[in-house]
Amino acid sequence: MASFDLIIVGGGPAGYVCAIRAAQLGLSTAVVEKDKLGGVCVNIGCIPTKALLHSASSINLIAHQAKDLGIEVGAVKTDYGVAMKRSRRVSEQNSKGVEFLMKKNKVTVIKGTGTLLPGKKVKVGADVHEAKKAVVIATGSRVKGIPQIGLEINKTTVISSDEALFLEAAPKSMIVVGAGAVGSEFADIFNAFGTKVTLVEALPRILPIEDAECSDTLAKSFKKRGIEVLAGAKVLKATVGKDSVTLEIEAGGEKKSVTADKVLMAAGRAVNTEEMGFKEAGVQLTDRGFVKVNLATLETTAPGVYCIGDVAGPPMLAHKGSREGAVVAERIAGHKPHAIRYDNIPSVTYCHPEVASIGLTEEQCKEKKLDYQVGRFPFSANGRARASNETEGFVKIIREKKYGEILGAHIVGGHASEMIHELAVARENEYTVEEVDLAVHAHPTLSEAIAEAALDSMGRVIHT
Amino acid sequence: MASKVLMEALSPTMEEGRLVEWKKKEGDPVRIGDVIAEVETDKAVMELVARAEGVLLKQLVPAGATVAVAKLVGIVGQPGEDISALTGGAPAQASASKPVPAVAPAPLPSSPAAPLTTAPPPTAPGGRTKASPLAKKVARERGLDLGAIAGSGPEGRIVLRDLDKATPATAAASAAPVAGSFNDVPLTQIRKTIAKRLALSIGPIPTFYLTTEVDMDRTWEAREALNSAGQRGSEAGTKISFNDIVMKATAAALKAHPACNAWWQDDRIRYWNDVHLSVAVAVEDGLITPVVRNADRKSLREISAEVKELAGRAKERRLKPEEYTGGTFSVSNLGMFDIDQFTAIINPPEAGILAVGSIVEQAVVKQGAVVPGRRLRLTMSCDHRVIDGATGAAFLRTLKGMLENPLAIVY
Numbered sequence: 001m002a003s004f005d006l007i008i009v010g011g012g013p014a015g016y017v018c019a020i021r022a023a024q025l026g027l028s029t030a031v032v033e034k035d036k037l038g039g040v041c042v043n044i045g046c047i048p049t050k051a052l053l054h055s056a057s058s059i060n061l062i063a064h065q066a067k068d069l070g071i072e073v074g075a076v077k078t079d080y081g082v083a084m085k086r087s088r089r090v091s092e093q094n095s096k097g098v099e100f101l102m103k104k105n106k107v108t109v110i111k112g113t114g115t116l117l118p119g120k121k122v123k124v125g126a127d128v129h130e131a132k133k134a135v136v137i138a139t140g141s142r143v144k145g146i147p148q149i150g151l152e153i154n155k156t157t158v159i160s161s162d163e164a165l166f167l168e169a170a171p172k173s174m175i176v177v178g179a180g181a182v183g184s185e186f187a188d189i190f191n192a193f194g195t196k197v198t199l200v201e202a203l204p205r206i207l208p209i210e211d212a213e214c215s216d217t218l219a220k221s222f223k224k225r226g227i228e229v230l231a232g233a234k235v236l237k238a239t240v241g242k243d244s245v246t247l248e249i250e251a252g253g254e255k256k257s258v259t260a261d262k263v264l265m266a267a268g269r270a271v272n273t274e275e276m277g278f279k280e281a282g283v284q285l286t287d288r289g290f291v292k293v294n295l296a297t298l299e300t301t302a303p304g305v306y307c308i309g310d311v312a313g314p315p316m317l318a319h320k321g322s323r324e325g326a327v328v329a330e331r332i333a334g335h336k337p338h339a340i341r342y343d344n345i346p347s348v349t350y351c352h353p354e355v356a357s358i359g360l361t362e363e364q365c366k367e368k369k370l371d372y373q374v375g376r377f378p379f380s381a382n383g384r385a386r387a388s389n390e391t392e393g394f395v396k397i398i399r400e401k402k403y404g405e406i407l408g409a410h411i412v413g414g415h416a417s418e419m420i421h422e423l424a425v426a427r428e429n430e431y432t433v434e435e436v437d438l439a440v441h442a443h444p445t446l447s448e449a450i451a452e453a454a455l456d457s458m459g460r461v462i463h464t
Numbered sequence: 465m466a467s468k469v470l471m472e473a474l475s476p477t478m479e480e481g482r483l484v485e486w487k488k489k490e491g492d493p494v495r496i497g498d499v500i501a502e503v504e505t506d507k508a509v510m511e512l513v514a515r516a517e518g519v520l521l522k523q524l525v526p527a528g529a530t531v532a533v534a535k536l537v538g539i540v541g542q543p544g545e546d547i548s549a550l551t552g553g554a555p556a557q558a559s560a561s562k563p564v565p566a567v568a569p570a571p572l573p574s575s576p577a578a579p580l581t582t583a584p585p586p587t588a589p590g591g592r593t594k595a596s597p598l599a600k601k602v603a604r605e606r607g608l609d610l611g612a613i614a615g616s617g618p619e620g621r622i623v624l625r626d627l628d629k630a631t632p633a634t635a636a637a638s639a640a641p642v643a644g645s646f647n648d649v650p651l652t653q654i655r656k657t658i659a660k661r662l663a664l665s666i667g668p669i670p671t672f673y674l675t676t677e678v679d680m681d682r683t684w685e686a687r688e689a690l691n692s693a694g695q696r697g698s699e700a701g702t703k704i705s706f707n708d709i710v711m712k713a714t715a716a717a718l719k720a721h722p723a724c725n726a727w728w729q730d731d732r733i734r735y736w737n738d739v740h741l742s743v744a745v746a747v748e749d750g751l752i753t754p755v756v757r758n759a760d761r762k763s764l765r766e767i768s769a770e771v772k773e774l775a776g777r778a779k780e781r782r783l784k785p786e787e788y789t790g791g792t793f794s795v796s797n798l799g800m801f802d803i804d805q806f807t808a809i810i811n812p813p814e815a816g817i818l819a820v821g822s823i824v825e826q827a828v829v830k831q832g833a834v835v836p837g838r839r840l841r842l843t844m845s846c847d848h849r850v851i852d853g854a855t856g857a858a859f860l861r862t863l864k865g866m867l868e869n870p871l872a873i874v875y
């Protein structure tokens with residue numbers, strides 16, 4: 001029986017960051033991982049999809065803009081298999097990188113499936129490891145199908161992102177069920193590789209948790225590229241064949257039948273809580289199936305057992321999990337870390353144009369009956385965006401009228417994922433729109449659109 | 465670790481305090497709750513108690529100095545500790561003369577009963593307060609002094625949520641004396657319109673005045689009888705004054721006219737079920753209104769003794785905040801200054817105040833004959849948003865009746 005100060009079950013972005021921070025603070029730390037270090041994010045999530053999205057945007061750039069940019073290319077031929085293999089290499093590198101970080105920080109990696117035992121013990125195979133200070137659950141989440149409507153993942157015609165990331169070739173046609181970040185990103189990817197994509201969303205608009213203006217802008221862009229978007233759609237019936245799937249869909253009061261080679265299930269995820277000894281160890285779950293945690297301390301109902309990442313509850317985002325990991329490590333080491341502001345976690349969808357946001361949507365502001373003023377600036381009015389042919393989208397800042405607080409910020413555009421952090425820093429530090437404008441923004445940059453949107457929220461926009 | 469001793473807001477309206485006397489010398493051991501110094505506020509002399517344990521390492525201001533709320537007056541820590549970081553660059557802004565009063569209402573970081581549990585205000589060397597831009601804007605708007613607020617952000621930086629915590633603290637402290645029995649009645653439209661139009665016409669409190677002349681002959685006799693009876697008893701010297709009788713009668717009359725025993729609360733009128741009578745007491749440099757609580761349920765002797773005791777301590781400025789807040793109606797008496805009649809200024813949120821003149825011996829007509837009589841003029845100032853002319857008049861008529869026939873007070 002080996003003994004550590006801290007044992008972390010799960011080596012994804014929540015668990016491994018927790019391990020590194022704990023090791024930095026002098027705790028002897030072990031990470032239990034049944035698969036590859038880096039978890040879903042590094043291996044079958046964030047990272048490989050970004051590699052494929054880079055391929056997709058390059059395809060779109062070359063196919064649609066090359067001539068105008070002064071590049072002569074012949075007929076553009078795409079190969080999903082090649083792009084997929086590159087994405088695997090990127091994932092591999094990242095996972096190796098995490099392994100290296102574990103070694104560098106002297107974190108013990110225990111390969112196998114960890115089971116929680118009462119009294120801060122973790123069983124891996126035949127071995128029982130004891131944690132002197134704490135156990136951290138970071139077991140993450142996985143894809144799930146919707147068996148209720150006959151769409152159980154069969155890994156051939158009804159697939160999840162797990163399979164989509166390993167396809168050797170892009171299918172001729174695909175129905176993507178669920179138009180959140182994952183669904184929208186895959187719709188973008190396969191569309192670029194020549195797949196006829198139908199994007200189906202049950203809620204009234206794609207990217208349903210984003211600001212409605214962002215959803216609308218992305219939907220327009222998708223439609224322009226030939227992606228069929230069915231929002232507010234209900235799958236009535238699924239007929240799963242050997243080589244194709246037919247879905248009866250009702251959308252906008254109309255019934256239609258769509259047949260495709262593959263259906264990609266991108267709706268919802270299930271958390272990994274089964275058969276891990278949670279119940280016996282006194283770790284309770286919420287009604288929704290997440291591990292019950294005290295959000296102030298991230299402690300579970302079992303003393304000395306903490307929980308972070310997807311399994312601890314939404315938002316199920318790698319960066320949320322990583323931050324929880326660092327904070328928990330500090331707390332276990334006896335520090336008093338600052339509480340996480342769960343209302344200030346950026347949300348990003350990396351399709352093209354990218355959609356990034358922080359804080360409240362305009363709909364939420366309305367619901368809360370806040371007194372607000374929206375400031376907008378379209379990239380079509382931004383010099384840098386014009387120069388680089390990226391005029392789609394806008395920056396939208398919602399300003400609280402009395403004090404200028406940034407209630408929310410929403411960006412649709414080529415580099416929204418990078419730009420949102422200016423506003424994340426502003427909100428985290430309680431800068432108001434005035435401070436955002438006061439900082440001189442370099443010209444010409446896309447970021448000028450942020451300063452302009454801030455100005456616009458005060459009725460002082462310069463360039464529109 | 466050494467910690468700062470700050471001037472605390474010891475009354476709801478305190479903006480600065482005069483450090484009257486150090487109760488601990490430099491080097492004296494200090495335990496939490498120990499009185500470190502006596503501080504004279506705008507209302508009273510209060511105790512500044514220790515929030516940390518150790519030794520009083522430094523007195524940073526001399527006795528007699530006036531110090532703004534939340535400014536540093538001393539340091540408590542371990543003997544030999546280096547306190548230069550705490551004192552460096554940020555000496556207390558003490559001045560012997562009266563500084564210009566701040567425009568903003570005074571903040572209240574803690575009530576005297578609840579010791580500070582949060583960190584001291586994050587004043588960086590050089591006196592700069594660390595606060596987020598949003599917190600600064602909101603504090604400016606709400607009139608909060610950032611120097612008096614403990615920050616919970618990185619390095620003690622004040623962020624928005626800290627202000628939210630500060631606001632109820634102030635509200636709770638000023639609301640503390642409010643505990644009691646009352647009925648809040650939301651304003652009807654007609655009340656709202658009356659309130660708006662009357663306020664437009666005359667200042668923030670649309671006041672009107674009602675004067676009545678009271679025949680005091682029988683009260684005079686009653687008082688003589690009571691006082692001579694009292695002197696035969698053991699409590700020699702505890703004479704009942706006319707003011708005591710007026711207060712007793714006022715309390716009884718208010719009980720009969722709850723419409724005049726009320727607070728204006730902007731969106732409602734608070735009708736008090738108990739009568740807490742404020743009584744104006746002249747003190748050096750001003751006046752203060754200690755409150756006789758539940759005056760309607762106290763005997764004349766009790767009221768008399770309480771007013772004497774409160775007035776005595778008011779003159780020494782030793783009243784606690786809860787002893788001069790929370791009144792439901794005021795009585796102001798200038799009879800002893802030979803003022804026949806005057807109008808008093810309403811003490812908000814109370815809706816009425818009774819101005820009591822002197823009892824004047826004069827020729828009066830009784831049953832067709834001119835005879836000598838004793839007359840008292842009472843003038844009631846009424847907040848017209850709460851009390852209408854007829855309402856105030858009815859109250860005064862009851863009060864007048866009681867004073868003209870003192871038995872009615874106990875009826």
